[in-house]
Amino acid sequence: MSQKTAIWMDGKFSESADVPVLTHSLQYGSGVFEGIRAYSSKDGVSIFRLSDHIKRFLNSAKIYSMELGYGQKDLEEVVKSLVKRSGLASCYIRPFAFYNDHNIGLSTEGKKVSVFIAAVPFGAYFGAGKEKGISCKISSWHRINSMILPPEAKGSGNYANSVLASSEAKASGAEEAILMSGNGYVAEGPGENIFIVKDGKLLTPSKDADILLGITRDTIIKIAENSGIVVHERNIHREELYTCEEAFFCGTAAELTPIVRIDSRKVGNGRPGPITKMLSEKYSAVVTGNDAEFKGWLYYI
Ligand SMILES: Cc1ncc(COP(=O)(O)O)c(C=O)c1O
DSSP, X not given: OOOSOEEEETTEEESOOOOOTTXXXXXXXXXXXXXXXXXXXTTEEEEETHHHHHHHHHHHHHHTTOOOSOOHHHHHHHHHHHHHHHTOSSEEEEEEEEEOOOOOSSOOTTOOEEEEEEEEOOOOTTTTHHHHOEEEEEOSSOOOOTTTSOTTSXXXXXXXXXXXHHHHHHHTXXXXXXXXXXXXXXXXXXXXXEEEEETTEEEEOOGGGOOOOOHHHXXXXXXXXXXXXXXXXXOOOHHHHHHOSEEEEEETTTEEEEEEEETTEESTTSSOOHHHHHHHXXXXXXXTTOOGGGGGGEEEO
């Protein structure tokens, strides 16, 4: 079986797909998407929390008033077939819905909606940073909020905000950005949710901080509570990032990545802390089917 990128678009499987250059979603960022991972697990290739990702995909489309023409079960089946056809033992899966049209103009009325899903080989998002930790810079760009763009939707246009923040951080020598919410509290990374450890407890911003409600964030909360760690979802002040004992990002792409420096200050002793390491190990066990407690989150192909 091949190991190439596999694509399904509008009902057909292929290795590539063409899109007109004047496509509305390319011009105006009007697409919606998802990011899902498949892992090589104990009992075969499995897709992590597939149902929750497809649910969020459909909700993103609903928020942007896009009619996809496919339901929850249809898309779940396509993702499973695609991963199977790809021959990949582990991969990143990108469902994407967009206005596939070459008539210039902002209106979406009468424009065809296309859906594609791609399965691509993908390693650690932050490379060696996944183990040794990364440095972050608090962005001068604030996170979008519901008065401007819906943070809860994975709308491609939302990610212009993420790109600005991430590029700014990298240009300043840091590896990733941390964005503050419109009301001045810690929100999240450009493509990751954030947790800090304070007095042995796990803290993470709530929905009120304009975050994407990450599926990995929910996974970490459940794994932590199951391990007896107290978790609070509350506003986090900027200075708490400087004084916390540990910090980490989480997300489908980032998995669990320790943060060891923020704005040139060491987080804790400047190395990944014990709670971060423990949660990272548990997360790996969960996604690869090595934790009996959370096996219900694995969808075998
Ligand atoms: C802005 C943003 N926050 C958080 C996350 C983490 O979400 P999830 O864990 O569902 O991948 C992502 C990735 O999808 C993201 O793009």
